Amino acid sequence: MSALSPTEALMPEISAPIVLALPKGRILDAVAPILRAAGIVPAPDCLDGDSRRLRFPTDDPGLDVIRVRPFDVATFVAFGAAQIGICGADVLMEFDYPEIYAPLDLRVGGCRVSVAEPADLPPTDPACWSQVRVATKYPNVARRHFAAKGIHADIVHLNGAMELAPNLGLSRLIVDLVQTGGTLRANGLHETEVIAEISSRLIVNRTALKTRPEAIASLIDRFRAALAEGAGS
Numbered sequence: 001m002s003a004l005s006p007t008e009a010l011m012p013e014i015s016a017p018i019v020l021a022l023p024k025g026r027i028l029d030a031v032a033p034i035l036r037a038a039g040i041v042p043a044p045d046c047l048d049g050d051s052r053r054l055r056f057p058t059d060d061p062g063l064d065v066i067r068v069r070p071f072d073v074a075t076f077v078a079f080g081a082a083q084i085g086i087c088g089a090d091v092l093m094e095f096d097y098p099e100i101y102a103p104l105d106l107r108v109g110g111c112r113v114s115v116a117e118p119a120d121l122p123p124t125d126p127a128c129w130s131q132v133r134v135a136t137k138y139p140n141v142a143r144r145h146f147a148a149k150g151i152h153a154d155i156v157h158l159n160g161a162m163e164l165a166p167n168l169g170l171s172r173l174i175v176d177l178v179q180t181g182g183t184l185r186a187n188g189l190h191e192t193e194v195i196a197e198i199s200s201r202l203i204v205n206r207t208a209l210k211t212r213p214e215a216i217a218s219l220i221d222r223f224r225a226a227l228a229e230g231a232g233s
């Protein structure tokens with residue numbers, strides 16, 4: 001957590017539009033039908049990957065949308081810059097912000113956070129390890145996972161292409177997202193443990209829930225109704 005605590009962050013005026021933070025990339029595509037079913041209609045270039053705009057009006061003057069990196073959605077919401085957002089449970093696990101409440105599983109973006117290693121490594125018993133080097137985009141998740149087994153994880157923090165690390169001698173293991181397993185197989189790795197099953201969540205800033213209860217509760221209800229109608233599944 002940085003020096004500025006989310007609870008100290010400036011909350012917008014009550015009359016300002018609610019800001020919904022959406023992750024650009026694959027989740028945005030998966031979430032578009034849910035937004036539609038919830039009656040949220042952002043300006044057309046919001047869903048267009050080529051637009052350089054980051055903040056978009058919607059057909060509701062009380063609701064704007066911002067488009068940010070998937071990993072940053074939780075931070076925008078935790079600090080109250082956005083009051084509501086959508087991100088993967090992997091991101092919530094990594095940051096573990098107490099300011100975030102995650103009321104709805106949107107049932108899209110399904111994958112898992114797993115441990116993987118080179119498929120051709122001779123088997124060893126991790127119970128014998130006191131430490132292990134792990135390349136990951138999820139240092140906190142990885143550290144907690146191995147600490148629970150009494151193993152110190154020596155973290156190599158990467159932002160992508162983790163699958164290269166073991167076979168280039170950067171780490172013994174990786175902790176990364178796996179869906180089909182295709183990326184692991186294509187890089188000579190195999191999955192050894194599933195840390196958590198992942199899907200995308202609707203997230204809300206807890207302070208906003210108290211200061212703007214009607215507006216936030218109504219948005220949550222619209223998402224809930226969209227899911228009940230089968231949107232996204």
Ligand SMILES: Nc1ncnc2c1ncn2[C@@H]1O[C@H](COP(=O)(O)OP(=O)(O)OP(=O)(O)O)[C@@H](O)[C@H]1O
Nearest residue numbers: 025026027069070071088089090109110111177179
């Ligand atoms: N292979 C996958 N299958 C299903 N969901 C995935 C997969 N990879 C990632 N996700 C989900 O989608 C979210 C966003 O992942 P995505 O790959 O679009 O962005 P990113 O690589 O984290 O972002 P950036 O491009 O900014 O680094 C993840 O946090 C996770 O919840």
Ligand SMILES: O=P(O)(O)OC[C@H]1O[C@H](OP(=O)(O)OP(=O)(O)O)[C@H](O)[C@@H]1O
Nearest residue numbers: 160161176177178179180181182183184
């Ligand atoms: O099991 P699979 O179906 O192969 O999916 C897993 C891959 O998907 C994600 O990468 P992504 O495609 O998002 O690329 P990035 O990490 O470069 O963003 C993840 O980091 C894995 O590399």
